[in-house]
Amino acid sequence: MYNLLISAGTAIAIFLLLKLAVGLPWWGALLISLPVFLGSFILISRIITKKLEALMGTAMKDIQSQRFEKGIRDLKSAFKYGKWQIYVTGQINSTIGMVYFVKRDFSNAFPYLEKGxxxxxxxxxxxxxxxxxxxxxxxxxxxxxxxxxxxxxxxxxxxxxxxxxxxxxxxxxxxxxxxxxxxxxxxxxxxxxxxxxxxxxxxxxxxxxxxxxxxxxxESIGTIQKQQMAAMGGKRRIIRK
The missing domain is CATH 1.25.40.10 (Tetratricopeptide repeat domain)
Structure with a gap:
């Protein structure tokens, strides 16, 4: 995960700089480098999250407008962020699998749901x-x-x-x-x-x-409607004006 590697690398560089170049004791250098690690990790996480939200928002608009294939292409393009952030790949797989499943395209849904x-x-x-x-x-x-x-x-x-x-x-x-x-x-x-x-x-x-x-x-919508009709005595209500 790039985020973790970059944040850890930044913190280690700061630690070595403070300890070797500045001459701080190891515990002093550690106290400063730990917040650097956390700050870097949070900052990169927010940047990736914003990019994902924008991309997912566009994809969901396409899907809601019945432009399924375009929406799925947009979702698949978000896989590139999987190397940056933990759980991103699984969440994207879940979303794509859900879209296919709701469309009743079960064969295409299955591999994505499996990796969700x-x-x-x-x-x-x-x-x-x-x-x-x-x-x-x-x-x-x-x-x-x-x-x-x-x-x-x-x-x-x-x-x-x-x-x-x-x-x-x-x-x-x-x-x-x-x-x-x-x-x-x-x-x-x-x-x-x-x-x-x-x-x-x-x-x-x-x-x-x-x-x-x-x-x-x-369960089909028709089955549920039949159950509702049965509960009403099998008769349609007539609204009189």
Whole structure:
């Protein structure tokens, strides 16, 4: 990582200058060179962050305007900053993987999601869903476990984990995951409701999570609309003027 090397090199040069040329004791030279290291590291980090924010902002505008390929090209151009800053490469991979996944281009999404940032629970969830669809249940579980360790306070993540386990026929494990989720998020009504549904032998309901749930492509909008119609008695409401 260039940032670390440059900052360390600057601090070492200052240390040697103060100790050998100025004649300061080693501890005095160290006390001065350490802030130099931290200041250099923070300054370079801010410069790289600003460049990344500008580039990512342009890319996301293109993606929101349906210019997906241009947006992805812009995102890929940000890989050059991966050598400067820790976690940058993983974050860019996560973003590109998410764009492809949301587009339902799962084959292109997969390699980027695999190399994504583990703290991005949304893309970790997408990767786990991909493993499930490829019948790699063990990898699905491992991915979800990494995700809940990194983001234990995300209600949808716990419910998504349980949903996938239940979809794989492992209802017992799904209940255990929801129980773990409730320990991290006591009183979460969405997790609590889904646990009750599984205990009653019914299917989990995820519509309470809204559009965040839909981006995982495990349930169609049409299915959710049918569920809503069923809850309303199967009749459309007529607004009379």
């Amino acid at each position: 940032f583990f703290k991005n629970w949304v893309t970790m969830g997408m990767l786990a869903v991909t493993y499930m669809k490829r019948n790699k249940k063990d990898k699905m579980k491992d991915t979800f476990e990494k995700a809940v360790v990194g983001s234990p306070k995300e209600s949808l993540l716990w419910s998504l984990y349980a949903y996938c386990l239940n979809d794989c026929g492992d209802t017992g494990k799904a209940k255990e995951v929801l129980e773990r989720g409730l320990k991290k998020l006591p009183g979460d009504e969405r997790i609590k409701q889904n646990l009750e549904l599984l205990n009653e032998g019914k299917k989990m309901k995820m519509k309470a999570y809204g559009e965040m749930w839909l981006q995982f492509h495990l």
